[in-house]
Amino acid sequence: MASGPNFFSWLKNPFRRRRRKTQTKPLLLINPIDGNRRYNAISRHNAKFQIGQVVRHRMFPFRGVIFDVDPQFANTAEWYESIPEEVRPRKDQPFYHLFAENERTHYVAYVSEQNLLPDDSETPLTHPEIHEWFTLTGRGTYELKKGVAN
Numbered sequence: 001m002a003s004g005p006n007f008f009s010w011l012k013n014p015f016r017r018r019r020r021k022t023q024t025k026p027l028l029l030i031n032p033i034d035g036n037r038r039y040n041a042i043s044r045h046n047a048k049f050q051i052g053q054v055v056r057h058r059m060f061p062f063r064g065v066i067f068d069v070d071p072q073f074a075n076t077a078e079w080y081e082s083i084p085e086e087v088r089p090r091k092d093q094p095f096y097h098l099f100a101e102n103e104r105t106h107y108v109a110y111v112s113e114q115n116l117l118p119d120d121s122e123t124p125l126t127h128p129e130i131h132e133w134f135t136l137t138g139r140g141t142y143e144l145k146k147g148v149a150n
Helices: 005-012 079-081
Strands: 052-056 064-072 095-101 106-112 116-118 132-134 143-145
Touching: 052 106
Parallel strands: none
Antiparallel strands: 052 064, 052 116, 064 095, 095 106, 132 143
């Protein structure tokens, strides 16, 4: 049976936090950080465009509003391989999910940052899902509705 001052002090306050010994020596980084390695799969890429921004494609005639951003490519290999090699974007850049539209139809697009440009036209977008996710502000920009963000 345990006895002594430690046992009885624990009985008086069993939920008391025990002190841990703190490390006195600072941690040193021995190896330099490798810029090509992905540490804990966290991307170091910063997105140029933001959610709610209206953009247009650099090469194809469509425009849309951004509703999600991947810091780097996060689609399937089949999707990526289906793009012709001469126009295939790099994977190490942000990719944007758009409520996109052209003259004929509405759809969801997945586009690399290198292929997007800001859209300065004042023509409103007509994609039917935009109004489920965004409110149109008085300035003509799109603001994400509360409760929609993940």
